[in-house]
Amino acid sequence: MKKVEAIVRLSRFEDIRKELAEIGVPFFTMNEVRGIGLQKGETMVYRGSTYDADYIARLQINIYTTDDKVDDIIGAIAKAGRTGEIGDGKIAVLSMDSITRVRTGELGAAAL
Amino acid sequence: MKKVEAIVRLSRFEDIRKELAEIGVPFFTMNEVRGIGLQKGETMVYRGSTYDADYIARLQINIYTTDDKVDDIIGAIAKAGRTGEIGDGKIAVLSMDSITRVRTGELGAAAL
Amino acid sequence: MKKVEAIVRLSRFEDIRKELAEIGVPFFTMNEVRGIGLQKGETMVYRGSTYDADYIARLQINIYTTDDKVDDIIGAIAKAGRTGEIGDGKIAVLSMDSITRVRTGELGAAAL
Amino acid sequence: MTESLFTTNNLWILISAVLVFIMHLGFATLEAGFVQRKNTVNILFKNCLIIAIGLLTYYCVGFNLMYPGDASAGGFIGFAGFGLALPEGAAGAIEYADGSYTYYTDFIFQAMFAATCATIVSGAVAERIKLGPFLIFATILVALFYPITGMWKWGAGWLDELGFYDFAGSTIVHSVGGWAALAAIILLGPRIGKYAADGTIKPIPGHNLPLAAIGVFLLWFGWFGFNGGSVLSADASAVSLVFVTTCLAAAAGAMGAFLVSYLMFKSHDLSMVLNGILGGLVGITAGADLMTPGESIIIGFIAGTIIPFSVVFFDKRKLDDPVGATSVHLVCGIWGTLAVGLFGSMAGFQQFLYQLAGVAAIGAFTFSFSFATMYALKATVGIRVTEEEEVKGLDVSEHEMKAYQEVEQGAPFAFAPQ
Amino acid sequence: MTESLFTTNNLWILISAVLVFIMHLGFATLEAGFVQRKNTVNILFKNCLIIAIGLLTYYCVGFNLMYPGDASAGGFIGFAGFGLALPEGAAGAIEYADGSYTYYTDFIFQAMFAATCATIVSGAVAERIKLGPFLIFATILVALFYPITGMWKWGAGWLDELGFYDFAGSTIVHSVGGWAALAAIILLGPRIGKYAADGTIKPIPGHNLPLAAIGVFLLWFGWFGFNGGSVLSADASAVSLVFVTTCLAAAAGAMGAFLVSYLMFKSHDLSMVLNGILGGLVGITAGADLMTPGESIIIGFIAGTIIPFSVVFFDKRKLDDPVGATSVHLVCGIWGTLAVGLFGSMAGFQQFLYQLAGVAAIGAFTFSFSFATMYALKATVGIRVTEEEEVKGLDVSEHEMKAYQEVEQGAPFAFAPQ
């Protein structure tokens, strides 16, 4: 079982969500993150001094899934999340030992 | 060593915390996440139009732990986090290679 | 490939960032978390009643990296993140199966 | 009385009405700042409706209940009919109040006071009361209870005959609101989570203290009209004295609350200082025209020192009042009313007894009728939201809205997308 | 006329100007509260510049275009020259307006009204208009369009001759702003994301409802000067009646919007109640001096009930107006103007026709000239920010600032570091 973590642009969220739903992955968890990468933050001005916003607002999408779906998920996110501009983000896959559904105690694929 | 990640209801937090303390896991890290799952967000109304809140506010609890405690932790969270209603959340276990305590540089179980 | 997760003090962020840049790790993602550990939250007073802030604000730094850099990263964060006071935080290393760059679809080290 | 002086007098009462009006914004922001963010829409909604309901019901029945004129039955109750009835003669008849103001000026100034009363309650019952029953209760309070006891003094009723004095309403407005609030919170019970299983207090801090501070400054601002307008003319000497006593009492209230809360809790608690200012203002209200500047400082300072004790007292008795309305309006209202017997140009034992009588009579009436009304509502439609609704917050459960929307167009979250 | 009465009259008009001034803060906070947080700096910036531009252009040309005196050409247009020209005699000549106010008082009171007009537009076009073109449009509106139609009535022009009545500006101020707003939003198009591909409305809730509520209360507060000052003297009888009708209409507007939006949407929508209060105020403005209290309640209540229908109507027509300015100022402004023919001391079929004529003439003029101006701006410099800028938010893309900074010194985020 795997956990897929994707760091993506906020503006691509709606499309990624749709794409994931289409490949049968409608459920996930997400949180706000701040990215420091090739793409730089906006240049801001305050009282005559300019400064760069250090980071860029990003969305992290976390999906617990079975091994067979991993490639589809990566494909879906890569497709819907792409703008082609620097800053599109990353998709990481981590090994997951187990998953449990709190409501029922079900384990593994049944918990998803 | 493992990292246990649990996505739970905010309203169950106090109980989960107590339950974890009882089984000897008083320390952890948490963050706010937004869940998209079987349970749908609230229906909201604004100026005559209704819309659904896309996501549901959830809490993610992250616990770094030794292998032997994993089952206890899952049990504790599953017990205290359960309401029986759809939307209670998930508990995932990820493999962790190492853990270091920043203050001392201690490694492994000693770092916890 | 590894994911390094570090829970650190917010006030150490600037130094950690510099230290990471020096060892050739300029890019990462971070998010706000709340820690419950040995260090306790501030004692607050409101209308005559005291209470403890349950948690402590912390920063989680997430770095996707190749295996060879892991030790350097741990070293850098441990060095720059240390104050020596209780509450300096933890650095965890998780196994990562793959990493993809959304913009290009590149895989593995090329994606970083 | 020249037309010119009449115009000036009338203008001041009108401007005072404007100032008292903005106190409603003061209450709205104060209360909004002191509740949790999840109940903000609810408290704003209530404050908007209260001023609307207050003005309309005072138009329909309140004014003629409070100032029944000849229709008064023994000084206890009277009613001069529904709606407004312009007295014989032109609208602006200079004779109406001896050249001080017109009939309509009288109405609008009094109407602004009336709505204040219900607003006091809304803060105390915040975060857990059902919207519908609250609005019913507020309507009854403004339409009936407030004008009835108001008439006892200001409508030339029996308390006025007796010798009771309440210049601008420490008792008639503030304590009345406070008694009603007390009755309501006894029946409502504390908010979920305010008390741990073992009974210790778990503070539920307000979500936006700048809003609360805005509220307090606006209330002070409005109080210039509340007290200054209660002179009921623009008389230079009287109004300027009232301005000085009002301000010095507010300032002394701030210092009193500051010092006592520092001594008691070793903290510089902004919420206490804010309440202290209000306590000083409520305290001076009964005798703002009777005190020297020095006396007003004493009265305000004592009111300020009362606040921390009172807040802790109510909290310990599990009378949960998120904004401190009972401490500010009820306790300091009583203090201010009694202070008329202790300080200033009317002070004296006899007067003190009259003041006690007024406090007791109005308190007994308002508390018992409020309690009965709330009790009836509780027994029938229920007055408290469900536990689930309360935990979710009234904004989502009663209004399907959020006060601070996070979702932005083009992005699911609250910060600018890249 | 005694010097003393003159001083009092003049003082009231000055104080009214102060009250109307604070309406600009009301608009600023109302609009800021109803937009998304990423466009907050932009809306505040526009509101700061509008009042500045409004006052300066009204000084330069507006005042003498609106009150051309003998320079008027057949009551349609006239211009008495640039800048202010103190009439012969002392600045404070009691003769200027028959002892009601001085020349400078006249100017400052009128100037405050003028700026209001442009502010109405700023809310409707929020979150997508370019700053430069908006400021050009606002300047033209205040400098030319508003004074021209204003003159038709208040400058003793042809509509005044005809018999059209508009006490304080339901049409002359509010509808004019509303028509200009309508023209602008037609040409601008809706905000990105307001409509799904299939045309369904996707609400974009305001980011800070306490700010919006502050705005509405401040507007009501200022309206005491807007309507009360339009009596153009401190006449006790007239001003006090206007205060009563204005307040009761606002209160009834709140109730109307509350009830209808509950019946229509089964929700207690704060944003509707806030708009309802404003609708009631706009509605009573044309006839605030003509109505009995009872009639003012009817007018206000109807205005309030119009709001939810109107908001939904515009939304369905894809006329995207984030703050409801067209519903409040245009629709209720028309309603209030027509109401003068239906209720109150001037009611009558003849009068109704005059009112219709005024609404139509001023509407046609303002809408077409506003449309033409906006069209020209659109065709040349463009009036809308790019899609990318809109999604990012105007604060970052036009101002390189954020309204609520998250980064704190010593810590990258918005909470206290340990």
Added chain:
Amino acid sequence: MTESLFTTNNLWILISAVLVFIMHLGFATLEAGFVQRKNTVNILFKNCLIIAIGLLTYYCVGFNLMYPGDASAGGFIGFAGFGLALPEGAAGAIEYADGSYTYYTDFIFQAMFAATCATIVSGAVAERIKLGPFLIFATILVALFYPITGMWKWGAGWLDELGFYDFAGSTIVHSVGGWAALAAIILLGPRIGKYAADGTIKPIPGHNLPLAAIGVFLLWFGWFGFNGGSVLSADASAVSLVFVTTCLAAAAGAMGAFLVSYLMFKSHDLSMVLNGILGGLVGITAGADLMTPGESIIIGFIAGTIIPFSVVFFDKRKLDDPVGATSVHLVCGIWGTLAVGLFGSMAGFQQFLYQLAGVAAIGAFTFSFSFATMYALKATVGIRVTEEEEVKGLDVSEHEMKAYQEVEQGAPFAFAPQ
């Protein structure tokens, strides 16, 4: 002088006091908006206490130090005793100020001005000063320094004799506050993180610009009383002229800051426009009664253009002033005072020298005494919080509170639980 005119005059000064009062809310919100969120409670707390302390100390000593009457020693210093002493005759004796206002009116109007001074300092020293020493400094400033230099001019002292003119206090109020602020920030040093190791400026943006905008509008609102009330009567001609010059200067200040900051930084910086409005207001204050409308626009515009230069100047000199108080109150205050010698009915070389003399004398006195006081405090109790406290934020370290509480009952975080 009729009783009626007396009543009107007095009423206007009282209303002006009310307007000046609300400037304290303006300062509180402006300063709160411009600091980081972690220091919000602290700045609000200081603003609450300053108005309280200001009123009380002005009552105790300030008023009689500023207006010593016959007790004045050569026009340099004098003291008429502690507390207020109602002059012989009735409180409202029409003779007190020749029928313009009563003794108590005089006091309350002046007391509101006094507190303003200390508030100016609180913005500049925000985010790093210790609460206790700040309060001590503010008390000394209001109780001693402000009344002493104030007496030199307004108390009929030596500067008044000389021919120095300062209508409503560009120097006497604003620059005095500004000099004290400058002395304080020199001794305090910049906030941690404001300057990088290499000396480059790292901006620390304010946390809530809507609050700051509310502050500026409220200050403008209050300025109608600040300047309008300084006419010291309701004289129709004088007050209306002052209203016009004040408003036009504020508007021109906005435009000046807008244009210059656009030319200098290529940005539409809201914080600069907000400061520009205030700069225009401070600039016109010294000669608001002497200027034509056109001259007031010039003075205001120049004040507005000064702002961006001045802000950058202080920033470059490492004089860290989070709210721009020194630029607004000190620099524009000096400009406005000198402008009396350059424009308007008193302009002339001789007058310019008098103005220079006043600026220099008051500046030298206030700066050196403020510096000495702060220095003494620094050397004894210390004036700056520890680095740890500063990084944590003063709200948590000095008040154990947060301005925006995140924890909600039933949930550990700031959004509605499900």
